[in-house]
Amino acid sequence: MAFSGNFLCTSFKKELMTGTHNFTSSGGNTFNIALYTNSASFNAATTAYTSSNEISGTNYSAKGAALNPVTPTTSGTTAFADFADEVFSNVTISSVRGGLIFNDSASGDPAVAVLDFGADKAASSGDFTIVFPTADASNAIIRIA
């Protein structure tokens, strides 16, 4: 019952092949990031958003916040998609160990990726920012090489 690393969910890989997800920044699906305590048990087998073990706190709502996707593109033979950094503003939250990115537009809120922050994080009457990797072929969060 704990986070154990970053994962692209296996169900997400299958759903890419069935056209479930559209990462286009304008007109695409809405992808959310929800935040969880270390009691959550997420891994590659995670298939969908759950409210179980989701954090709560001032100015944080269930299902977290919508992300701003970077429209998928290619570099060389690698295709990639990414997200802009997400700021939860003026929040008081604690024991935040990780996050789950999921497709809020698709039926059943299917999971995309599990993010392990490596340690419990907190913000008190402050900003909580998730810094996504650079959107390139070597670092982007979703890469098909």
Next chain:
Amino acid sequence: MLTEPLGMSNNFSVSVKTTDNRGFTPEETAKRCVDKLIGISNNAHPAIRDQAHAYRNEMEKIIELYMKQAIKSDRTTVYNAIKDSGNPKLAEYIRRM
């Protein structure tokens, strides 16, 4: 024949930055912004790497400057909105921040 399989990796890195009792400063935000805009390889030729670092530092200063101007400008907008809503003292407090 050499073939390469399609692959997706779990090897990505996400970090978290937080503040307590304040928001991020223009300096902190500018650094995060320039990290997104300009990546410099440790393997680059030293002369090119040094030039890239100098360019990056300049960009960081420029981004920081314009962020401060944007904040001042937004504060003017907020000042006027609060003043127009009948709270001149609060508006003045915000203007002086």
